[in-house]
Amino acid sequence: MPTYLLIIPFLPLASFVFTFLFGKRLGDNSHWVPIAAVLTSFSCALYAFSQVKSGHHVNQDLYTWISSGTMSVSVGFLLDELTSVMLIVVTSISSLVHIYSTGYMKGEDGYYRFFSYLSLFTFSMLMLVLGNNFLQLFFGWEAVGLSSYLLIGFYYEKKSAADAGKKAFIVNRFGDFGFILGLFLIYASFGTLHYEPIFANVDQIANQTFTFLGTTWYLPTAIALLLFCGAMGKSAQLPLHVWLPDAMEGPTPVSALIHAATMVTAGVFLIARCNPIFTLSMTALNVVTIIGSITCLFAATIALTQTDIKRVVAYSTVSQLAYMFIACGVGAYGAGIFHLFTHAYFKALLFLGCGSIILGMHHEQEVKYMGGLKKYMPITYWTFLLASLSISGVPGFAGFFSKDEILAMAFASPVGAGKFAWFIGTLVAGMTAFYSFRLFLLIFHGEFRGTDKQKAHLKESPKNVTIPLILLAIGAVTAGNFGIPEVLGGNANWGHYLEPVVGHALAHPSHTTEYILMMMSVSAGAIGIFLAWKMYIKKPEMPKNIMERFPTLYKLSLNKYYVDEIYDFIIVKPALLLSRSVILNFFDIGIIDKVVNGVPKLIGQLSSSMRKMQDGLVSHYLAYMCGGAVFIIIWMVVGA
């Protein structure tokens, strides 16, 4: 195993152990070890990329993890094109978030704890993308879930934060339920959990079926949908999206790293990794496309009305992740990973920008009390603007290239739901531009709406916060250059690079089609930006009027379609009721224990009544004896 590959995940692990155990003594200096570790990992990731680029792949086992009967799974690493991209995304964003956190988390209680968790997360995420088998992927999958749980609940004394961490873990368990069954089905089909033999022999399941409780399933469909369950949980797709907005309870750097750029994209990575299985099943691809489309629209409509700046960006994340799923669903895995890549930079930038604003506003997150921050926070302003332009798909920015590729692929895709996805995607492109600029304008333009005290303290964030913003802004603008399509004079490097792993996209839109689609989505974005400008700068009374015209729609969106309330009503409350009233009190205490305590009581009563027989009268005893003898004789006669 090459050393650089071992360093990439295990240095952050060592940093976690060190900082967790000794960080308290280091106090304000506890960030040095984690930063050094993640920067080293980043360098090694760049080196790994160059290795893959020059044709050196790695697929090697470290040791046998679990073996039982014919089943054997190793801990091992796979370095290929897909992994190399993920390594760069994870380590680069993680490095910047580490540096940013030295400013954002300064002076917080548990400063060392925060950095140790960041290291733990980085390790987990790297294990997830580096594994050469499904079980190690699952290890990373759950370990990032744990880091996420710990970081969401970082301010654990706040009940809402502790609740949110727990919710994230449990909702993800619902997804994992399907995921692990998917792993079992893969094992049952292939007799191994290692990628290479599975994908090499994927054809052997092509015509297989799987009978379950009398229903017959096409095997690739069953496997793909079970895996997709896991992806829906981790990547916050409908109906398992509910944990992500609540996860905003965590410190903002965490939202940027885990809940925007890296962990939540694990589901997309999973599907891209398993593309040979998904490609076998049109049904599965259609399901992925449809779930992606619905989530895309659903989350964008919620983002339109939210007033907590982090929540707007959170719903925007759900919606953007849905784009990636659409890409996978229409068989354009490379485009999905491309959007994952560009999104990582512009979304991390948006979140870190929010963090900078929250610092400046002394932990105020309500957009109602902001406004006119442009002149106080110029660096934050300009970087936030670049990120907003990127997410809105303005030509030339990173988000434009990746989003348009997805839309073109969806439109031309042979997958049935492709056109539907394209329509939704284009519509949402307009909404995205609208809510992004709504947020941007409400924060930075107009009059300041907060208190005088807040106003007096307004100032730009320190350098360790703004420098990561600037670096990310470079990414948000240029990350798309890796995949400029041929119609725009590029050579689609991105797609060619990933082809060995994800294959050719299913669709091949003509250049004319691509131009037309591009113009449509760009116009949608332009209309969105224009509307935002019109409603929040030109005619500030307009939003209120619209609100009053459509009160039901507004309420639905503001209250997130009441999904949390519905889940509470159909899952949480019934489970607790079942637990308390039916099972515990009625069954356990009411029936089983009554029987258990009843039997000795019965014996006690029986024996006390038997005692009455022993009254000391010889004649009674004689009668019992005769009765007994007669009984025995009859029994012997009849029995014989």
Add this chain to the structure above:
Amino acid sequence: MSFPILSLLIFLPILGGIALLGVSNKKDVGSVKVMALMISILELLLTLPLLFAFDKTTPAMQFVERHDWIKIFNIEYYLGVDGIAILFIPLSALITILCILVSWKSIQTKVKEFFVAMLLLEGAMIGVFCSVDFFLFYIFWEAMLIPMFLLIGVWGGPNRIYAATKFFLYTLVGSLLMLVGIITLYIKGGNTFDILALAQLDLPVGTQLILFWAFFAAFAVKVPMWPVHTWLPDAHTEAPAAGSVVLAGILIKMGAYGFLRFSMPILPEATSAMMMPMIVLSLIGIVYGGIVCLAQTDLKRLIAYSSVSHMGFITLGIFALNTQSVEGGILQMINHGVVTGALFLGIGMVYERTHTRKICDYGGLATNMPVFASFFLLFTLAAVGLPGTNGFVGELLILLGSFLTRPWVALIAASGLIIGAWYMLWLYQRIFFNPVNSKWDTIKELELREIVTLMPMVILIFWIGLFPNSLLSYMHVSVSHLLEQVTSNPDGVASGVQLAVDHALDAAIQGAHHVQHVSH
């Protein structure tokens, strides 16, 4: 005749305990504790050669000691261990040490007698795992009851008499039925109590079924399987910390061990025939135990019910009769001993400080006890089966094994993972997170003795989680031998997954060969 290591392991704590009884109670309470600790540590050290000298390539009994005992009934003093039993001996020794450590300060009355009871219990437990003679096994089995009864009844909480009596009656009734079964077996099976000889018998299925249910009575109560589980919450709640730890750690494992040692090899046809009822009871236990946890307001009671759920996984693994599931079941017996043992140790430590078991009395403990919070978090995560911890490996193998034979069983059992995460994380939140309860502002962090007590569990959680093969390798041969006795198709893809088995096997072979392979 080789060195009688097993006898030494059984009688060192028993004789040591009896010797300690001679120490005057008033004067030297401190030295009794130290002596008891020394004996238990020596015991653990003595179990280590067992692990190293064990031959993993044979399913035969090893370290055998065989002497006539009661000749007229052909009862022998017959000891030996195989790959199923061996791991429980060091585990019992380790748990005893931790129980002694956790009781160091919390036991204030009848101190000498407490530690003597612990040592006697240890001897009896190890005796159970070493017996190859059914009668000898029964003696140790019953002998365990007495010190355990005393631990609950003498050093327990306010409601201890009820709990101890319930525990005693439950297990006694079960045991008596087993005794009847043993005697029947003796009469029908050619006047021997030798387990290995009994396993060679070809009993009629009818007889097997009767015996199966007679043994079931004893073993199911001990596990405890649903619906004979209600003694466990009471016993756990009222027992002192050490009692709960040894109960969760070793005692309830005996039931599952009994199925493996007696029911399966001696009554193979009955085991196959009763597979489905056993699986269904296990599934009910998993789901029922988990759901009941959600309603618990008492810390120890919650963990006790979680044991019902976890033990459901273990019996499921055993009765799914598949290589992975049975190995997973045995591994999970150890894992559950480690994790639930650790949870009860932790609860004992916090109870010593707060004297309340009500969950709602807690809150925000992570602020004033960060070290303890970290330990408890790890135990919680192991209990919910996070990969990397030992809990994951056991559950994975059990679920995988059940899936290969019956997918729907794995589907239901896997729902236990969701419920498990729910009640454990909720518990953790209510104790360690949320606003700090000002009552515990001055609560003391763990002291060194307590950290030392918890550390072995931490090491085991990670060790088994990351290197499970170091334990599984002891079982492979014995488990496949056991399954050969019970079923003709141990790797079986019995029903449900209608795939070409040869495909799966082909790929398995390729999977084994892809190691060290640089691709593309």
